Amino acid sequence: MSEPAPPSLLRTEIGATLRLAAPLALANLLQMAVYASDVIFVARLGQDALAASSLAVSIFMLINWGLLGLTGAAAPLIAAELGRKQHSVREVRRTMRMALWLSLLCAVVGMVVCQFGLTVMLATGQDPKISAMAQEFLTIMSLALPFMIMSNVLRTFVSTMGRPIFATMITALAIGVNVLGNFALVFGNFGFPALGLPGSALSSLVTAIVTMIAYIVVIQTDRRMRRCYIWGRLWRPEWKRLKTMVRLGIPIALTIMAEGGLFGSAAYLMGNIGAAELAAHTIALQIAAAFFQIPYGIGQAATIRIGYHYGAGDRQGVARAGIAVFSVCLIAQVLAVAAMVGAPRLIISAYVDPDLPQNAAVVAFALQFLVIAAAFQLADGIQTVASGALRGLQDTKWPMIIALSGYWLVGFVVAAWLGLWTPLAGIGVWIGLMAGLVVVAILLTWRWWLREALGLVRT
Template identity: 50%
Template structure:
């Protein structure tokens, strides 16, 4: 499979939509999987809910960081297809060594998850919440390797022109999540009631089922099978592994910096109250659902720009990236309007306002702030994605770390605690960090020709 440059902006938008549509759908279904966990665990009580919230944040920071590292195979694969020469062999090399990195990195992430309880105690969290989060993470650590492998296969399949499989597999994952939580959390259908640990075990089953489904697809899909991605998986090609690690380490650090900002915000909420943690979890889950649209556009933008970068076509690079960034900003304007208009309806999907008045009221207030940062969040996500397409990751990572932790976390501390704004101040800090990163990444993209030369076609 090779790609030819679309001749017009409209044609590029259509190509982006064909690629991004299934990825966005899969992202939204993945958030539905996460929401299933939240809905079931929230009914176990505030301590269990807070423990799961903190545990999931730790999982996401490190597991998503690892996904970011192995996901560096995506722009390399796209560039190989755009370059055309020797594409099949280059695609296979990139996938195989990314798979090796996934296996090695998963061991490190699992070790961190097994230390969740002492980490949270050092961070000043409630002792009971930290202990239960540790129990939760010990089980959840088993999900790391299959989850990272599934993400790698999904990105690879999309780059090879088969994004629709992501939608199919994530639909399967949603069904497994609902059934698993229903059986294991409250002990239905003859299963034991495992409570919080049951929710973690359900997540492990979801990750394993997802990974297994993708492996079957690699072996049976006609287009994917010709790349023989699992062939000679034991053969090491150290130069390609180093290339993926060099490109992927900044992606991982950037994703961890962003995840760490939101995880750090959760820790700050823990210093305020358990109610603040629960409200933060509800509001952030709603915001994260909306974020899946620009995130899908960012994934597709990486691939589209990667094709153009491999082909050495400057005009196509600019057209593909600008279309992706503009689309991301446009959809987030719509989601911000929804947050402003009906925040109480959205919160009602997670908590009962009559029973948990304090949590619902605080979550509604946080959604008003989330409507502001939705606008810049979409822009920064897609800008980072298209920069990955031209294999520019080191400077964007510096922008992300500085923006999220300097402007973002610093402002959250100042407003939330220095000025006594509490939970709202923490969320205004999130908005500040995302805004700074958005402006700087778009500036970086606008100067790409001066800062990042386009390679000649091989």
């Protein structure tokens, strides 16, 4: 997908990519475990509590993803500044200062939007009692937004500075904190009151605070990161840099929300088809999401590695980094496909017992959906790595247009048509998801391939 590079330099680039991508992918997988621990505890409270938390989390995560994408523009900017080398410490500090400003601004906006969750739930026909419970949960969760968004900015800084292992370690710490918090606050252990569903939201708030503090501690104790002194002159504005960050970040946020919204809307389509199909869809989507965390980590590494070379004005370095990230992604996705095709029942058994007669319909549908999920693993990996690579070149506007068009004009339209108006039903919905991913993957890869002709790479 790029011009050939000398073998020794390419091996070095692949090694650098793996050292960056592996900890980030593992951190992404561990983050899923943090969310899963909430579900495990809330499920013990009963069907109503689980339904309420699901409604609240669906709204909260869409808001959170979008805001994380907006502040995620710090990654290509910091990487480019480090690549340029000249005055890099000062430039990184200025970018981080504005990223932290933007985090607080985003958090305030997100907290306000969360207060309208009940209106959205009632407008979509949800049960009033469940919706009221969900709004209480969402209100508490909204308090965690400042800490979550700031933690993500600090994670970007840590990773871009070549210390991604800290992100892995801190996310592992977050799992322990969240489990203990749920155990104490949901059921009233360790002398705490039994708060039920609100207790789980409070646990998430505590976890977010501890996570942010952990990032501050590791930054202050690491000599290379400490010398950037990112806390210096926090009150001083850098309006031009903030404007650049917003210009790059808004398309990133809309791209993330476009993909998340497509997969979220698929659940509503499945709900119109049947309960068994919806349950199977949920299981298959969880499995696909788990496998997706690996190319997602590679895509994050792509932004950083390509951003370094972009900042240095090294066209050959950009090409080598492209070859490295796409090669690593292809290998990872081939292994993912092999696992999903080779042992689907074993993977499904992590969510539901496939041998119980009452689960027969759900398991049968889930197996069908997993076949399609395996088929689009390659496209899913390529699109996220291509998107990350283009972000490294600070190209976000056209990838956003491609994502919005591919996911909604192709993916959703095909999913709705095949799912609701043809005998394919649930399989048709998944074919639509695959169609959207394939179109986006092809167009983003094409744009990466033409990066020189499009003037995306500077010298």
